[in-house]
Amino acid sequence: MSYDAVLPKLAFLGPVGTYTHQAAYDRFGTSVEYCEQKTITDVFNAVSSDAPLALIPQENSTYGAVIETNDLLRLPMTGKDIFVVGETTLSIQHCLLVRRGVQLQQIENVLSHEQALGQCRNFISTNIPAASVVKMPSTSAAAQALLLPPTENRDPFKCAAICSSIVATIFNGLEVLREGIQDAEANFTRFYILSTTLAFEHVPPPKDASPKRALVRLSSSGMAAPGDMHSAPTITQLLIALKLSAIRIDRRPSSYLVPFHDVYLVELQQDLKDGDTEKSLHQAIKPQWISEVKAGLDRVKEIGGEAILLGVW
């Protein structure tokens, strides 16, 4: 790459030092220009011709799905203007960060992203049971808030943030009070790589070969009245029609505002056939996998379902 090459922009949940930033750097290194955003929704909204790439957290191995992400994946623009083009996983080791000199018994508020607070529930209830938890847009934003001047509502000398220990090396005046405070030692978060096109060429290949994947959104078609639900295909019928291997399913209320009408975010994996190795599958031509998935989506539509391709990788 020449020195003055224009790098594609990648939107991520900031400020610097978030897990999303680390996961993005692990995969993209210096091949992109990083553009920090305040919330996961801002990251999603930043995906455009100006910033054709983004990374958003999708699921944690102990606390489960990132609801904000799933709610973005059910929006009509996903699968139309924004696509999932890859995944990457990061080991998450949380620490308790404080203003230099603050002791555990002084902490009245614990600030962090909802996911990090959820991943450290046992630590908080065992070690700082009287502390209130305060949701912040990201773990790094929580650490940064410790450096603000005291207000009527919050004294930073009575607060702690849950974040990565890397953050202590980024912002001056903070120190790590406890390390490895997540409830499960093996704690991983999986991220989706977003792009403006299904085949964005600037995504570096994953380090380990894995079978081809796809993400689709399924639902029974938009019904005029809740009563129609009885004739609509069930999730079992939708999956049978799809005839592809589903490896993950998340359910969210649909945007039709019909009570209990849901959308299903279904992750698919290409089956290994005789003679295939995971490596050869990964190298298989993407168009063939896209055709297989599209044929499955057509079968879902034939039985009265709605089926949208949200991404392939």
Ligand SMILES: O=C(O)C(=O)C[C@]1(C(=O)O)C=C[C@@H](O)C=C1
């Ligand atoms: O706040 C951050 O550091 C993030 O990158 C977000 C996020 C998440 O939403 O899951 C990412 C990984 C961890 O699970 C905790 C928080």
